Amino acid sequence: MWSPGFVLDITPQKIISHKIWGSREAFATHCLHQHCWEIIDQTMQLFQSKKTAEAQPDMDLAMQTGNVEKEPVSVQNENAAVQQPSIDPELERRVVRKTDMNLVPLVMALYLLAFLDRSNIGNARIAGMSTDLNLIGDRYDWLLTIFYIPYIIFEFLGIMWKVVPPHIWATIVVFIWGLVSTLQAVTHSWGAEMALRFLMGAAEAGYGPGIPFLLSFFYLRHEVGFRCGVFLSAAPLANTFAGALAYGITSGNPSIAKWRVLFLVEGLPTIVMAAVAYFYLPDSPEKAKFFDEDERRVAIARSVRQAGSSARIGGVDWMDFLRGLTDIKAWFTGLMYFSCNVSFASLPVFLPTILSEMGFSDVTAQGLTAPPFFLSFLITLITPYIADRTQQRAFMLIILTIIGGVGYVILASAKSVGARYFGVFMAAGGIFPSIANILPWVLNNQGSDTRRGAGIVLLNVIGQCGPLLGTRLYPSNEGPFYVKGQSVCAAFMFFTTLLVIGLRILLAWENKKLDQKYGTIEEQKARIAEAQAQGQVATQAVAVENYGPMFRYVL
Numbered sequence: 001m002w003s004p005g006f007v008l009d010i011t012p013q014k015i016i017s018h019k020i021w022g023s024r025e026a027f028a029t030h031c032l033h034q035h036c037w038e039i040i041d042q043t044m045q046l047f048q049s050k051k052t053a054e055a056q057p058d059m060d061l062a063m064q065t066g067n068v069e070k071e072p073v074s075v076q077n078e079n080a081a082v083q084q085p086s087i088d089p090e091l092e093r094r095v096v097r098k099t100d101m102n103l104v105p106l107v108m109a110l111y112l113l114a115f116l117d118r119s120n121i122g123n124a125r126i127a128g129m130s131t132d133l134n135l136i137g138d139r140y141d142w143l144l145t146i147f148y149i150p151y152i153i154f155e156f157l158g159i160m161w162k163v164v165p166p167h168i169w170a171t172i173v174v175f176i177w178g179l180v181s182t183l184q185a186v187t188h189s190w191g192a193e194m195a196l197r198f199l200m201g202a203a204e205a206g207y208g209p210g211i212p213f214l215l216s217f218f219y220l221r222h223e224v225g226f227r228c229g230v231f232l233s234a235a236p237l238a239n240t241f242a243g244a245l246a247y248g249i250t251s252g253n254p255s256i257a258k259w260r261v262l263f264l265v266e267g268l269p270t271i272v273m274a275a276v277a278y279f280y281l282p283d284s285p286e287k288a289k290f291f292d293e294d295e296r297r298v299a300i301a302r303s304v305r306q307a308g309s310s311a312r313i314g315g316v317d318w319m320d321f322l323r324g325l326t327d328i329k330a331w332f333t334g335l336m337y338f339s340c341n342v343s344f345a346s347l348p349v350f351l352p353t354i355l356s357e358m359g360f361s362d363v364t365a366q367g368l369t370a371p372p373f374f375l376s377f378l379i380t381l382i383t384p385y386i387a388d389r390t391q392q393r394a395f396m397l398i399i400l401t402i403i404g405g406v407g408y409v410i411l412a413s414a415k416s417v418g419a420r421y422f423g424v425f426m427a428a429g430g431i432f433p434s435i436a437n438i439l440p441w442v443l444n445n446q447g448s449d450t451r452r453g454a455g456i457v458l459l460n461v462i463g464q465c466g467p468l469l470g471t472r473l474y475p476s477n478e479g480p481f482y483v484k485g486q487s488v489c490a491a492f493m494f495f496t497t498l499l500v501i502g503l504r505i506l507l508a509w510e511n512k513k514l515d516q517k518y519g520t521i522e523e524q525k526a527r528i529a530e531a532q533a534q535g536q537v538a539t540q541a542v543a544v545e546n547y548g549p550m551f552r553y554v555l
Helices: 003-007 011-018 024-028 035-060 089-102 103-121 121-132 138-153 155-163 166-186 192-206 208-215 221-232 234-250 259-281 293-307 316-326 328-357 362-367 370-390 395-415 417-444 451-462 466-470 483-517 521-533
Strands: 068-071 084-087
Touching: 068 370, 084 089, 084 208, 084 221, 089 103, 089 293, 103 121, 103 166, 103 192, 103 208, 103 234, 103 259, 103 328, 121 155, 121 208, 121 234, 121 259, 121 328, 121 362, 138 192, 138 328, 138 451, 138 466, 155 166, 155 208, 155 451, 155 466, 166 192, 166 259, 192 521, 208 417, 221 370, 221 417, 234 259, 234 328, 234 362, 234 370, 234 395, 234 417, 316 451, 328 362, 328 395, 328 451, 328 466, 328 483, 362 370, 370 395, 370 417, 395 483, 417 451, 417 483, 466 483
Parallel strands: none
Antiparallel strands: 068 084
16 A cells, blocks of 8 residues: 655665656656655656667667768757768668568568468359359358458557567468468358458458568668568469469369369468468568678668667557557558558459459459459559659559549440450559558658557558448449449549548648758758768767658658
8 A cells, every 4th residue: 555655765776677657747646755856856867877778789789890880970959860870881782682582572472372362262253162152142242341350350460560579470370361261172151161251361460461560670761662562562463363373273174163272272372381481581680590790780770770779579669659549640541541442352352253244254254354463563563662762652642543543434434345444454553553652651651660560550450441341342233334333442542542632731741840840851961061070979879760850751
């Protein structure tokens, strides 16, 4: 029980050791003795010293090499930038290149399998599954919807990439969804298939949404967009592969049902890849096995530059997480993701049916899904790269969402098969690249690891509600033109355009306020040069990209 005498036994060291720190005012409410204010002042001083001591080893390690050395960059005042390590550009390029070769292909391959396993049901439907499982009425629609219910519920698992070592977390979720996907080949009822789709959605919720967050541990703000684009290009590539593979399987004569062969062929490789993830997925730059010692020091220096510390895995600042969830900019991108996901989730699973009802045979329809998705794959690679180089993501999104919207207008209004197939190319060429530019925009405009994690969680909680609508837009009795479904998708793509314009205006306003507070980037660099000439050096090292004076929002 608390008593005034308890206060007399409080020392700053005891407060620090028990982590009983907070604001001066909050702690003062618990104090009834006259000397409490003195204790509080000493406590906060010790706390600040403790935090500085914890951060310093990261900077020291980053600078213990001839390739990374201390370089004074600013004077010690509130408007100046802070001291950052100078990195040998050639060695840094080598670090980025090795990361590109070892990390990005692996997470892309796993996402390709994830998207293949979730969307191959569209190919299985016209390969005989609809008849064998008696998918009458809206049963097929429910098979699509049930995947996204747990995908939304378990979106919070995205933050687990910061709490659990990534190679362990990835192994668990990849193995589970791979096993579930394979077991679809032995189902004999709609109810069993519903249960498996639910479990698959829960497992995949722990993978795809968290990968952009993982990439932000390895890449700087101006680098991460293209890598997210490469990762997300696996979605249209998976649909290209699914169409070609489904064409090959359904044009043959296997001894068991063709749709069962489809699930087996596309599910078993995922189980194998779970083991690959365990041994080859790096947890963080400092633990990546593909770096030598010099490269590892540079990778650590890059982490310090971005986050203020090389230790990126292991804990969450929940107050910072809450601030990320309440950031209006994160809500803008969440609504964009919702709008795009209405189409993103529906096009792959309904396109084989749409093409089949244009008059093509089931086998031909399977093959015709591949070309539009392959074009989308190429655009998904190119547009994030351009946006990274120009740091102008909004203009790219405006163009892409308009293209996608026009594609759906053509699908809703045109009657000729040729025009409607052209509309499919435009729709696919707008939807998937839009997603690939929205996700890195979240990472670009949140300064800390925890807030980036919060932004990704919020993005997916809001955004993954889109498929709940998208998977209900194409009831079979509205074929072959599906005017209502195509019109709704078009409207949401144009709504995304308006959201992009609104967010860009907001970000430009925020940047203007930062310029007024700290001076423009050019002015700060001029002050840095002047400080160097006068021999003035900052003694504290914090991250430029973690809301430092040179932090600016990417437009």
